[in-house]
Each structure stands twice: as C-alpha cells, then as structure tokens.
Amino acid sequence: MNFAPDIFAGRSAVVTGGATGIGWYIVRMLGGLGANVGIVSRKEENLVRASEQFKAEDGIDVAWRTGDVRDPDGIKKAIDELANENGGLDILVCNAAGNFICPTEELSWNGWRTVIEIDLNGTFNCCQAALPYLKNAGDGGRIISISTTGANFGWPTAAHAGAAKAGIQNLMKSLAVEWGGYGIRCNWISPGPIKGTEGVDRLIIQQGMAEKVTKSIPLGVFGDGDDIANAVVFLAGETGKYISGAELVVDGGAQWNRR
Numbered sequence: 001m002n003f004a005p006d007i008f009a010g011r012s013a014v015v016t017g018g019a020t021g022i023g024w025y026i027v028r029m030l031g032g033l034g035a036n037v038g039i040v041s042r043k044e045e046n047l048v049r050a051s052e053q054f055k056a057e058d059g060i061d062v063a064w065r066t067g068d069v070r071d072p073d074g075i076k077k078a079i080d081e082l083a084n085e086n087g088g089l090d091i092l093v094c095n096a097a098g099n100f101i102c103p104t105e106e107l108s109w110n111g112w113r114t115v116i117e118i119d120l121n122g123t124f125n126c127c128q129a130a131l132p133y134l135k136n137a138g139d140g141g142r143i144i145s146i147s148t149t150g151a152n153f154g155w156p157t158a159a160h161a162g163a164a165k166a167g168i169q170n171l172m173k174s175l176a177v178e179w180g181g182y183g184i185r186c187n188w189i190s191p192g193p194i195k196g197t198e199g200v201d202r203l204i205i206q207q208g209m210a211e212k213v214t215k216s217i218p219l220g221v222f223g224d225g226d227d228i229a230n231a232v233v234f235l236a237g238e239t240g241k242y243i244s245g246a247e248l249v250v251d252g253g254a255q256w257n258r259r
C-alpha cells in the first residue's frame with residue numbers, strides 16, 4: 001500500500017459485491033486507509049468469510065448486509081442501514097456484476113435480461129439509494145463504477161455484459177452532469193483481466209483463452225486486484241477532486257492492441 005494510512009479516516013464507503021473478486025481488494029484497500037466500509041452482496045456465506053478475513057488479516061471491521069442490486073427496495077434498505085451504522089456515505093463503489101460467456105445467437109431473453117438487470121439496473125438502483133447520503137458527504141460524494149473496456153469496443157460472446165457496461169458508462173456521464181451541482185463526482189474504472197478473480201476464471205481460463213489473452217496484453221501479465229483498488233483510491237481521494245465523468249482504464253495497455 002503506497003498511500004498515507006489515514007487518508008479516508010472519517011469517510012464511509014459502500015462496495016457492492018465487495019465480498020469476492022475485485023470488490024474484495026477495493027474493500028481491503030479502503031478499509032486499510034481508514035474508511036468505514038460496508039459491503040452489500042447476495043451471499044451471506046461470502047460476506048461472513050470476507051469480514052472474518054478482513055478482521056483477522058488486516059484488523060479491518062467491515063459492516064455488511066445481504067442484498068441483490070436488482071431489488072431497488074432491498075438495496076435502499078441495505079444502504080440506509082449501512083449509512084446509519086457507518087456515519088453516512090461518502091464513497092459508493094458499484095462493483096456487483098454478473099456475466100457469462102454465451103454467443104448472442106444462443107442467449108435467451110432471460111439471460112440477456114438477467115445481466116442487464118444486475119449490471120446496469122443494479123448500478124442505477126445503488127446510485128439512487130446512495131444519493132441522499134452522497135449529497136451530505138463532507139467534501140463531496142463519489143461514485144465509482146466498475147466497467148470494462150469491452151464496453152468501448154463491443155464484447156462478442158458477452159454482448160449482454162458489454163451493453164450493460166456501456167450503459168453504466170453513459171449513466172456515469174449523465175450523473176456527473178446532473179449531480180455535479182451536489183459536489184458528487186461520478187467516474188468509472190475499466191479493468192483488464194485481474195488474476196485470481198472469478199471473472200478471469202470463468203470468462204478467460206475456463207474458455208481456454210489464458211495464453212492468448214496474456215499475449216495480447218502489452219505489459220505481458222494479468223493485473224492484480226490492488227491495481228484496481230489503487231485506481232479507486234486515486235478517484236475517491238483528494239487526488240481525484242477535479243475528475244468527474246471520466247474513465248480510468250487499468251488494463252496493461254490491452255485495449256489498444258486490436259491486432
């Protein structure tokens with residue numbers, strides 16, 4: 001960790017899907033830098049395991065609620081409770097996502113709908129629920145959504161996720177304008193393949209694509225979870241105070257390698 005250890009002291013964050021994958025690294029980083037972090041995720045067993053691990057390994061207490069980002073009332077309740085428990089809400093990280101590889105020709109309506117609902121509608125639900133708290137955030141609220149470079153180029157065999165993530169990016173642009181007057185900054189991070197995550201396992205390794213994808217990355221390796229967490233800190237901290245409506249790509253240069 002390369003940041004001053006207390007830069008988020010007195011700040012509160014909610015990370016959706018923060019019990020696993022990239023979200024787990026974001027929670028650990030924000031908590032390690034002094035934020036009161038709350039996690040919303042669907043599966044209680046993941047939340048219990050992660051919170052025990054954060055406590056034992058990093059001395060970080062996280063609050064958590066089970067919740068499905070597709071359920072606006074449930075998400076509002078979870079965010080209300082976490083904000084009350086943690087003394088408000090300064091930073092919302094919309095990280096929860098669902099995805100699977102499926103050629104569009106074979107994709108059922110329900111498959112399409114499910115991913116759009118988790119990724120795009122879920123981000124909308126969380127932003128709406130967090131807004132009253134973000135408006136009151138001490139030095140301005142921040143929303144950081146986790147997207148993908150696939151949203152910039154199309155994502156063959158994951159068109160559902162590509163479309164949903166493109167929608168998220170556009171939502172962040174609109175909210176940057178609409179909510180900028182409240183001092184809220186809205187940005188998104190587009191990660192490349194991050195090792196050790198379910199996403200890489202399911203979307204790349206299980207598809208037999210690990211070698212091909214690695215070769216396509218100019219920096220030659222998959223990213224670390226902390227590469228994304230560092231980007232969240234940059235955008236959420238004082239370093240990002242004039243950044244809104246922007247994309248931060250963290251992919252080892254891969255998006256420009258279209259050969």
Ligand code: COA
Pocket residue numbers: 097098099100101102107108109110111112114115118198199200202203
């Ligand atoms: N290929 C094709 N269709 C698929 C699929 C796959 N691999 N996985 C799910 N679907 C379809 C289902 O068949 C269903 O459509 P149907 O009713 O027409 O059959 C629809 O998607 C909903 O699936 P279901 O499993 O009922 O939804 P869910 O809400 O329980 O979970 C996901 C949906 C997308 C989140 C599920 O794939 C999942 O749990 N993934 C693990 C978490 C994850 O995706 N993490 C992100 C990694 S990047």
